[in-house]
Amino acid sequence: MEWLKTLLVVVxxxxxVGVIILVLVQQGKGADMGAAFGGGSSGGLFGASGSANFLSRLTAIFATIFFIATLGITLLSSTKSENTGVLSATSAPAPVAESEAAKTAPSPVPPAAVPGQNIPK
Incomplete structure (x- = not known):
């Protein structure tokens, strides 16, 4: 299952990256006004409708694949029963033997006086 998770991360x-590039390549809504006044040719490489339909659909397809890959990674990661959090790589402190704990145990200290405890009622 680890290979599937790696494949989904690559996808x-x-x-x-594809969505970022496609969004940057697309023209804004106001760019069509220039074409209306003879500023450009909208019937070039992508047909009469221009590149807006093609790039919009391709962006939607890439975004859908991105979200499906993200959900797949989440589902694969959530099926593990072990702790895979940020601190999972840190090791737990070694247990201290009873004799060592008795030697290093602090002596009992009376609690410090808390302001307001000695107020008569």
Missing amino acids: QIITA
Whole structure:
């Protein structure tokens, strides 16, 4: 299952970069006004509808694949029963033997006086 998780991470990275590039390549809504006044040719490489439909659909496809990969990674990670948190790599302190604990145990100290405890009622 680890290979599937690695594959999903690779797919997620590729689609994330693809979405970023596609969003940056697309023109804004106001860019169509320039084409209306003869500023550009909208019927070039992508047909009469321009590149807006093609790039919008491709962006939606990449975003869908990205979200599916993210959900897959989440499901694969949540099925483990062991603790895989940030601090899981740290080791637990070694248990102290009884004789060592008795030697290093602090002597009992009376609790410090808390302001307001000695007020008569």
